[in-house]
Amino acid sequence: METYLKNLFNNAGDVTVFTGRFFKEVLKPPFEIKECFRQCYLIGYKSLPLVAITGFIMGLVLTLQSRPTLAAFGAESWLPGMVALSLIREIAPVITALICAGKIASGIGAELGSMKVTEQIDAMEVSAINPYKYLVVTRIMACTLMVPLLVVLADGIGILGGYAGINIHSDVNLFRYFSQVLASIDFLDIFPATIKTFFFGFFIGLIGCYKGFTAANGTESVGKAANSAVVAASLAIFIIDMLAVQITDLFFIK
């Protein structure tokens, strides 16, 4: 128990130092802008198909599952608004972030872990290149910027999926559907939900980088880094979501 607690506090200390170093390095030139754009392309653009497909399925399934219940109360006309609100406030941000945790955090963990094991990070350091700035800062920045954009995409495509779901059982005009969607959402539905996605992105990048950057020697640790990055990032997403909902509830919902 003593060892467990000691390790827990040691890890917490290491993560804090690692995070603190990010805020120190991100403001200090030289800025690795080109590498940051490359990471944005890899993290954002390369995740588009996966996020788009999942977004569409989320909207479609949510509509199909909710319809019978609403129909029983004669409230079928509320379906577009309900689907849009559920997607924008909760489902699209959390599911997209979880997909990103699986795809991006594990990818970063494995990539940096293998770079650590094969001494590529040491090679950068002895070439007087700051590996933290080049590898970590760029990836965390890219995740922080790209995850919110992916969530916005998932929101849009999810709402389109909802339209497809409604049209399986009835015939609703696209313009009317979107009119109902827009009528049911306001700024306070979008704003807190979007802010939390920046935190999701930041922690996905941070955890992936931390696990990879601190991987032990040996190829086994590469797998461990990837695996633990997904687990820790997924858990972090739920914790951030819980805090974000509490804060939103306190300050924004009347």
Place this chain on the structure above:
Amino acid sequence: MLQEKIYIQEKIVAENIIPVISIKGLYKSFGKDNDVLKGVDLYVNEGENLVVLGKSGSGKSVTIKCLVGLVVADEGEIKVFGTNISNVNNTELNAIRIRIGFLFQNSALYDSMSVRQNLEFPLKRHAKKLSAAAIDATVRAALENVGLVEAIDKMPAELSGGMRKRVGLARTLILQPEIILYDEPTTGLDTITSREISELILAIQKKYKTASVIITHDMACAKLTGDRIMILKDGVIHAEGSYAELEKNDDEWVRSFFI
């Protein structure tokens, strides 16, 4: 052995040679009961090739990693170009690192970059005034030194072990270092390729007048490249001398390397 060491040190003082690397009383341990280095003393003069021999786990790689600050020593003085690297900040350490090349055991090529990008990577960061044409010419010249210009656009995964070592060496040379540290440069290579790499190390020393520390188990490499050889045992330097001198040494441990 001790008299031999004193003689060499007196010779350095008499001839006013300033070593580019000097280590005094280097201690390093990794956790309890795992003392790897227990007071290593060594020096390397300008233009000299020093070979460090020792069995696996004797702390050879740790010693050279201490020289570039990759491993922080517990105790001892490490002077590179006359500067004690334990007393410098990160910027000053990086200024020293630029003057040192390091060839890693597994070459440590960046997997996501082509051979060209691997070589351009340090160059673009430390020689910012160079034009694109000058960078291309420098990369090609470094690859010519190791006989691999044709591999310029290949990815590291497409290279053989020997080719990776050569590209690693070309990357090491790209910033024209004054000291090169080789961590087991011939490990995992066949006899012919090992010899080629050893000859390359020697050719580089002659061409660029670099000082080198070569960590190796390969006696053929030690014989060919070493101006002076040191043998590490139990965390300290056990024997020192030229290949010919050590070959005649009566010490059982030393002899075991020459069988």
